[in-house]
Amino acid sequence: MEEQLKIDFEKLLENSNFSKKNVEIKRKNFNDFIEKGFPNRREENWKFSDLNQIISKNIKNLSFYHDLSKPNKIDQSIFIDSLEHNKLVFVNGRIEKIEFDYEEKNKIQILDDLVLEKPNNANNSLLFLNNAFVSKYFKLIVKKNYSLLKPLVIYNITNKDLVSKSVNLKVDILLEENSSLKLIELSNDKSTTNFININYNFDVQKNSILKNYKIDNNSNSNVKYCFNNINQDTNSVSEIFLLSSGSEFIKNEINCNLNGKYASAFVNGIFNLNETKHHEIKTNINHIVENTKSYQLIKGVLEDKSKAVYQGKIFVESKAQKTDGYQLSKAILLNDNTEFNAKPELEIYADDVKCSHGSASGSLNEDSIFYLMSRGLNYQEAKKLLINGFLLDVVEKITDTEIKNLIKNIINL
Amino acid sequence: MREKQIDQLKDYKYGFTTDIESIKAPKGLNKEVIKFISNAKKEPKWMFDWRMKAFERLKNLKEPNWQKPKYPKINYQDIYYYSAPKGTGEKPKSIDELDPKLLETYKKLGIPLQEQQRLNGIAVDAVFDSVSVATTFKDKLNEVGVIFCSISEAIQKHPELVKKYLGSVIPLTDHYFATLNSAVFTDGSFVYIPPGVRCPMELSTYFRINASQTGQFERTLIIADKGSYVSYLEGCTAPMRDENQLHAANVELVALDNAEIKYSTVQNWYPGDDNGKGGIYNFVTKRGLCKGINSKISWTQVETGSAITWKYPSCVLQGDNSIGEFYSIAITNNYQKADTGTKMIHLGKNTKSKIISKGISAGFSDMTYRGLVEISSKAKNSRNYTQCDSLLMGNKCGAHTVPYIKNKNPESNIAHEATTSKISEEQLHYCQQRGLNPEEAVGLIVNGFCKEVLQQLPMEFAVEAQKLVGISLEGSVG
Structure with missing residues (x-):
């Protein structure tokens, strides 16, 4: 693979016009990657999901360069009709549309x-x-005191032309003081066996609100990794919702630094998996200063041979007194070959804190099924009702009603 | 100087040394030393070969480094691997033949071997540095067929049992410290409970490291045959020295059909002084195998000593309907560090496990609970319940929880809970209002916090442990 990487990297530099400075950084990062390679199970963070193995099992002849010079067609049918929204559309890793029709132009x-x-x-x-392979790196700035009137939807579309490629995206989002943004990331994949690597950086300044909904519901054979770094200042709020369901493999990693007093972070997630899907959510909530709060709720329903992993960590710095941290993960295993692994971790250096975590996994409650069947439901219906109720608990945490309904529609709850 | 020493002794009352001449193997880890140990123990050839196999294997192993508390590199060539009190070459027939100084030491430790002969107490096997020096109550145990002796005696007298079970739970190749122990272990206890026997008394071993620059590598093997029951206690102390001494023991438990083993530890190795100098590195491998159906292994531990405690008493639940339990209190103060917890590996059907862990950290210490619960795809109807609570005193210390939970069976249930908190001002105020001073109040509240675990200890140990909890936290309030 190293040979391929080198050839593709040179091809990329040849065919793009990066600034001198960027070429230098890219080369450095490229060498760093060559040295480390894809992570494997020997790294603690990848203990339950050996990416190296997953890639070599699912993707044959992975190549790292593909031509982004020609525009791609956008399949309009993918757009959400029921919601007025702003758009950022990526097709096969190339930006195809930027549309902020509903907003004041000078505020964005x-x-x-x-x-x-x-x-x-x-x-x-x-x-x-x-860093080495991303072709265009975007930054979205929401100006001071401005709240977006309509949600922004980032469409991550891949079509049939994309096969066995490594696609890299990098987006920074800066919310200046007193601003707010509702962001939906919707992925739609018709491509096969690609490795998609997305890196988001959020900077949420004083009194700002970020609501981020990540939806991966469309069944596909891609392997994905999404890293989200969130820095939060005083009195800011971040709300993240993950629907982890469609891709063959996806790992959503959230690294959230609560750098300002009274900052709070909410992470809610659903695994809804079947076949041989293997998904992971990894969170790192760092309480750096006092009076910060975090709340995490992850629920999973696993069918067939699927596997879900939740690694959640709450870190409390010694200055961060009065921290309130909570973490709960639950999973229902429906088949013999399913697997749920959890590593809910606490690392605490301050004494006046309230931190707790819980984790449970098991089967559907037979008593509840019996109760429902005695009311006239058949076994399948009873099961469906219980699972929906189990997952609905997480969806109900979404604070935006319009988006909550949209997500309910997407997963038929 | 002397005053200072006395002052220190107040904090750690087992910090004295005993002036007993000892025979030591030359420093270092090599074939000759292993040969020396094997010869000193008059071991048969198969045992020596076994040790050599472990030693060969050790050359290819690396020390693990994933633990939280890091320590300076240990020079394995600078340790005495064998140190025996002079005069125990021939084991004394009765306690009266023991060196009086040794007896004195054990008296100071609160284990009056002679008195125990008379009182209706506990059978004790005392291990001094690396050698088992005395075992009490032999006759009474012989009557019911219980074998309780040092492991070197067992190697000679009951080779068939040792051959069958030694290394069956912790294989030679397990990990660095376990393999090191297999190569150089010097002594330890051996217990065999015959089928259907309920051991008439608590069995107990006291480990003490006396000589400086020695490591202690004892090996304990307990076998509970079908339908038997045994309760085993282990206590450990060491003198105060400003060097770090290594203690790497292996403990193997085997429970056959319907058998039950209860293993309790009160670990009070020297924790180092207030500035974190000296103290024992307690890197111990403890593992129990519930081999038969309906078998049960229960670990109870009170960990107050050691500069670094790094151990995970585990249960492999192989037999159907077997049960594993783990109750733990770990207290760290000053600069102590602990990374402890358990592993529950469910292999058989209807297996159950329960983990209750209480961690208390004070001063500049650092405490980690690390545990694994794994339910394999064949372990139908298995259950696990885990609760780990941490208490923090002050904001210079740390408390961490790192559970690994793996469930591969849809018919099994795992529940895990953890909380971290501090002693509330209201509780402290209430106790002080009733006339307790702040330290007593903290002691009372901490004892309440640990009660679930303390209750699991045999009575004699529970009293000692309760006191220990109080002493360990002295000076951490205010």
């Missing part, structure tokens, strides 16, 4: 000629890969 700024920054996590080789 999009930059695409940026100097790359060094990844803030030196152990994460996939961030190096992303």
